Amino acid sequence: MKVLGLSSHYHDASAALVVDGVPVAAAAEERFTRQKHDPVFPERSARFCLEQAGLRAEDLDLVAYHEEPEVKFARSLAATLSRWPSSGSTFVRAMTEAVSSGLWVRRSISAALEVPPSKIVCVPHHLSHAAHAFLTSPFEDAAVLTVDAVGEWTSTGVFDARRQGGGAAIEPVGLVAFPHSLGLVYSAFTAFLGFEVNDAECSTMALAAFGEPRYADAVRRVVRPGRDGAFEVDPSYFDLSGRDDLPVTGRFLELFGAPRPFKRPLPFDCLADAPVAADADDRRWADVAASVQAVLEERVLALAEAARRRTGRRRLCLAGGVAQNCVANGRLADAGIFEDIYVPPDPGDGGGAMGAALHAHLAASGSCAPISGSGPYLGKAYDEAPAAAMFERLDPQAWQKYRRAGASTPARRVRVRRFADDASAVEAAADLLASGRLIGWAQGRFENGPRALGNRSILCDPGNVAAARRLSAAVKQRASFRPYAFAIADDEAGLALEGSLPRATRWMQISRRVRMDMRARVRAAVHADGSTRPQICGPADNPLFHSLLKSFGRRKGLSALLNTSFNEKGMPISSSPDDALLVFARTDLDALFLGRTLVAREGS
Amino acid sequence: MLEPLAGGDAGRLRWALAKAGLLRGWRSYVKTMSRLGELPLMLLLYALYALAGSLRGACRRRLEAPPEEQLEIFREQWRRSLGPR
């Protein structure tokens, strides 16, 4: 049975193809349109999924959408009517959006893919998340916790999931309903801290490491603990009218002070050896970030305890936007409520497309695929030869004016070299990395989801702080308070990292502390609080990347590489060789591996 | 179900909403409304908003339904998603 899953209309529109219960292709629309978090109808990613499997739309048995548009519309209607008459402008905006597109998802899917409406099913949003988390997990049974902003009426779901007789049951056993939402609260604080909502929640999390949770009691007034793991959000702190970019009221500002202007730089620096000077406002914002992070962790822990009590399961699957908070996931792992934790590579709404398809397949066929541990490498693979050949003939002066501010190396002619096999490409890359070079590493199919996991990565020596500073300034334009992370070969992970290493560490979804005696070896990829978000990579996860890690380890003693996503600031991660070459041309990246082809500036 | 809505009087509209499951799923009600097409639907929505003073209470009750009831509504949604379409 072939099921195409789709998500759209909020952010991170995506498509995923599931054949007989196995995910075979998945990608976010942004990877093709090059618009970060693109919410449009995922037509390009849907076409890619079909092409990847050699299918046409008429071969599909079902198309599954990640939420029920009518139910979502009803919630939006009820929410605005309940605030009558002050919700006039929200009403106009919400209804116009719904009536002009959101409500007619079935029709747009049917028209875009030319599938009959009878083949289109809409899956409740949190069920999409739950099916995604559980059915891609390596567990026979688990509690599933889905935490996000809002899907239809639900903001948080608890499920009891088990595989049985070739199928699976994923049963809702608890929920928290809109408007009580951890995702919405965290996003409101993200806006207050001057970061972009639905994009830079990770900046709030990063900033938290520089603060003290002095405002935790104040945040607990905004999000009050309820019974049995639930919570209540006090609506008097939030202004949902949309009149202002900042969705908070005067009452909120009385508690937390003035918001941070988004252009004001923050002085904090993860790579500094001693704390940097920060004025009272900067410290206050860091303290507010630390406080909202601390309260989020308390709430997630309470939810996990409730999930454990209600289901009796010993393993946990997490999904929803809040499951991307790797620091909260780390707290959860350390709390020992569950023996193991799994977070899929794309726990947010992008993953909802795959979840919808998995659920629809399960509901229609009564069966699911056996545990396979489908990885993140479900995107598109490209032939790099034409792009590399074109690039070799380019005049370096021609692209000079397109270079990024901060990129310093004058454009030099590039040389292109093709290696006969993977092993020699890996050795050449390891040599460059060991000598302090910044390299782009684009291999095979791109990763599904927001993390670069060794197929579209920018890499450097994690012990080389100067290289990381150059990476931030001249390639990534990255704020100094945001940490890097490292990938490490699985057999050496225990040498560098403390505590348990649950499944979630495979896909960079969980924060771990770096052992004191190893911090210098990976200094450039450790946060101010001594933590990192590791990718623990085994030969079965990604053989080529694993061999690169080991090859680097033979030169430097530890098989770990600073691993960050292959993109410039504000851009989606590179998909095609053209995207990768553009980053190479515009920034100070020293070398670029496209498959076995090395593109390097002369003299690098 | 369209009849009382087309009648347009507030009492019957309210009744229709309640009957269509304002306090429960809302789904079938919205599905029916959405068959109207864009323009009539938009007009209906504006009319609804004008009458919203009398609907506010019902909407609040749905939003503030106790957790057990919210869960039961979601379980209905879940059961429907497993059933024949």
Ligand SMILES: [Fe+2]
């Ligand atoms: Fe979601």
